[in-house]
Amino acid sequence: MIRFEGAAKRHPDGTVAVRGLDLEVPAGRTTVLVGPSGCGKTTILRMVNRMVEPTAGRVLLDGTDVAALPAAGLRRGIGYVIQQAGLFPHRRVIDNVATVPRLLGWDRRRARARAAELLELVGLPPETARRYPAQLSGGQQQRVGVARALAADPPVLLMDEPFSAVDPLVRAGLQEELLRLQGELGKTVLFVTHDIEEAVRLGDRVVVLREHGEIAQLADPHTLLTAPADAGVAAFLGRDRGLRGLGLRPADSVPLTGLDPAPTPDLDLGRRIPYGGWELALDPSGRPEHWTRGAERHPVPVFVPSRDSLRAALDAALLAPSGHAVAVDAEGRAVGTASRAAVVEALAAANGTGTGAPTPEQVPHAGR
Amino acid sequence: MLDGEPLVRWHWLGDHLGYLADLTADHAVIALVPVLLALLLAVPLGLACARFPRLYQPLAAVFNVVYALPSLAVFVVLIPYTGLATRQTVMVPLTCYALAVLLPTAVDGLRAVPEPVRQAATAMGYGPWRRLAAVELPASVPYLIGGLRVAAVSSISLAAVGALVGRGGLGYLFVDGFQRTFPTPILAGIALVALLALATDLLLVAARRVLAPWERGVAR
Structure with a gap:
């Protein structure tokens, strides 16, 4: 010291x-x-x-x-x-x-x-x-x-x-x-x-x-x-x-919605999961391929809840055309999704629960 | 030049090969031993000047004044102390001249080490003298060799003047040829002085490649 x-x-x-x-x-x-x-x-x-x-x-x-x-x-x-x-x-x-x-x-x-x-x-x-x-x-x-x-x-x-x-x-x-x-x-x-x-x-x-x-x-x-x-x-x-x-708060507080229908391991083909007018296309191993609507195809913004920050989760939700951020595991397989509303709720909770509230010894000046 | 006397009598050269070789070797010793002595003095003096910067200006002034003195005058002044036609009569002033070139290059080289390098060395626990010896001195080798190239070539040229006081290796060929109005030895002397200077310079360039390998293949 x-x-x-x-x-x-x-x-x-x-x-x-x-x-x-x-x-x-x-x-x-x-x-x-x-x-x-x-x-x-x-x-x-x-x-x-x-x-x-x-x-x-x-x-x-x-x-x-x-x-x-x-x-x-x-x-x-x-x-x-x-x-x-x-x-x-x-x-x-x-x-x-x-x-x-x-x-x-x-x-x-x-x-x-x-x-x-x-x-x-x-x-x-x-x-x-x-x-x-x-x-x-x-x-x-x-x-x-x-x-x-x-x-x-x-x-x-x-x-x-x-x-x-x-x-x-x-x-x-x-x-x-x-x-x-x-x-x-x-x-x-x-x-x-x-x-x-x-x-x-x-x-x-x-x-x-x-x-x-x-x-x-x-x-x-x-x-x-x-x-x-x-x-x-x-x-x-x-x-x-x-x-x-x-950027300093972990994304693991974001509530995830399970994939419906859940991808099954024995399925050879990729599968599609509907979200409003959009569909999330997964490859046979369960990794997100693209968001699709009719002939449109868009890349899939993802976040890793255990590793990424809330900021990354928010970013993914904002960038996704469907408005759903896709959570993936360390191998890149989709494990769930979070809507913009769900991410924002997690943000409010992270800043409001007092986890980051300063203790008196951390802040020498009381004039806040 | 006498009518009928050719510029170069080749058979004279052929007849005097051994003599010319002796004169060249003698010239190399008279000219280059002072440069080596000056290097041996310049390194410790340079280190002292880098450590105690106040020393530098007075020392540099002394050697600059010596450098400004005409070489022939210095040779003559030294004769009572060193004797006519001794090597010392020529080598003592040549050492001073070389030192006048080498001391500033040594000091500049030591000072040219970038400030972050110096600070990093201090922060790692080098004391002031140890840092000079282990970091600044080796890093300044390219500078020192640059200074040596100038000092060596000018010393080889100045040593020829020593012939006027009875010593001077190849310089003797000039005196001899002039007194006999015989151009062959004069031209041979000029060629050999130039060759000696060139060979010395190439040797120093090679030394730099060996002693400062970090400069190889690095654009500067």
Whole structure:
């Protein structure tokens, strides 16, 4: 666990980067610091590994003031990923990843074996190992950066806008990958971004900062989107907060209507299930093929209740020509449908049952 | 040029092959050993300048002033200390000239390492000296070799001037040919100086490919 106690940074010229931060970063979770540029978020991040020394207050890592630890040793125990990856241009990918283990005194063979494991973990093909960083794409370089940060298995990972410099498609892939990795590894992640979408996507907890590192709101992503602490936070969150909040709610609360007639396994031919004027055509294995009406044929928007969000269910219902979203299982077989009205009912329930209501300790400002 | 004297007397060249080879080898030593010495000095001085930036300006100023001095004048000034016609008379100033080229390239090379690379290295637990030695120095090898190419070629050319104070390998052919109004050795000297410079340059280009493999096949 990382704890900031009145941690402040005043530059020699008198300007204040961080006025005095009190914050607990729980172990094993992802905490995202988000705010406009110049709000001090990077400064806060760097206080943890002493790349910035606070001018007042202190930062505790598992109860120990980091100022009392030797800087180099402290840093070898903390993974760090930055925007431009910062890979060493003169070292092969595998040796980039092996850097911290080597600094810790591992022999080359063991360090390389560990590095090869990590390249696999972050989804890079083995042939990448022998390449030099300049021979990789931006997205691949960031993966190497993440692998390098994880090489010595540090309990804490600091990430400073790691995905900001890659194009949106690659960024979405990297975010997905980080969520998967974090699900496996359970690191204490402190993640800095200026992108609120990224913050609500990745964070277990999101800290919205305003100038001088002051906390405007500290909440889980759904609370943040549905109950911003003040107008400033609401403005920072931008439009469509309610809709985006649905992206964080699972779709398994949507009531499904069974298929009628239910498809039977012994049937060779595909079958058709009527919905008003439309028919849903299934292939022999029960996977949706198309919506059909007379000669018209349309693709079938689907959602997976156990995996997708309410937003995806709503999207499928809106896009379906019949107005019915088709729920499928992991193998893609239709298991039921949900009408637009049914999905909207589930939405209202999700936002109204208080599941996302903020608790007092999550929201430091009472002025809502 | 004397009437009737051909530009090149080929049989003279044939008769003096061993002599020409000796002069070329001598020239290579006089010109290139100073470049190597300068490299050995430039790396630690460059590291010190990168670590303590205040050192750089005064040091660069000293070597620039030395670089501005005419080589012949420096050779003459050194004669009382190193003796006439000794190699040191020529090699000491050549070392200084090479250093005037190599120190700025060393420092620029160390500084050219991108800031994110530096920060990543610091964040992974490299101390300042260790980071310089393990990250910035190897990453700056292409710069250093670029500097070496300039320093080596200019040193090969300057070494010829040393013949005027009694040393200078191939430079002796110029003095000799001029005194005897005999163009063959002059032309042979020019050709051999150019060949030596070319060979040295090719060697350094090859060294860069071996020592900085990460630059191969990467568009920059």
